[in-house]
Amino acid sequence: MVTNDIEGVRRTLAAYCQLMDDGDYEEAVNLFHPDAQWTVAGVVYSGMNEIRDLVASWPVPDGIKHLTFNSIIDIENGIATAISDYLVMRATDIGGVAIRAGRYHDSLSQSQSGEWRFSARENRGSNFVRP
Template sequence: MSTETLTYADVVAGVQASLAAYTQAMDSGRFDDVLATFSSDAVFEIPNFGVVAEGHDAIREYYATTTGGAPLRHVVVNTLVSDQKEGEVEVSSDLLVLQKGDAGWGLIMVGKYQDILRSVSGAWLFQRRTLSFAI
């Protein structure tokens, strides 16, 4: 189905599926599945920490060096899909990161994702994913 025939609701559902696939894969440590949510020339960045990873190899390397330890849960909320044009959309979401410790689950970070997703063979893939933390 081409993006010209998709309704806004179709686009939102597809984007939300991509966000959920990313988050579920991250929290399960399935980094090949995380990478499958990015286009091959994607950029992932965290400006607060000077992180810029361009392309699958760099994104894989970033995740390999920054994950592990106590279980985490990334909770993505308040997602707004906007500026749909020619197979791309801009997406803004709030992020809560929970970590499991001896006393149970606790909030450890609050942030915001600013994303550009591109429709590729019927799936919405991250072209650019920018994560900013409220520090």
């Protein structure tokens, strides 16, 4: 049970990480509004079809863990903005290794069911090592 809007936004941010780690790309895409935009590596993907095609092109993760933290969330007039740091780890023989870090810049609004969904997401980050 989500007790307030800030926690609802946090829930969406966390759900994205868990769904991506589990390789449940279809459910991860469902965290976006149908007309959402997602900017990855400077390329803008618009709408569910482009976003779905993007994630479908990625391999199913094996030993990947997305971490989102230090989120600053503001809500005004039904629109949430969230700026969050992120870190992507990969399991190796020597333990977890950071392979990507950066910052998400998100805009979210509530769906008709009251769940917070991404209207816009921008990944700003860099690779540490090549997977």
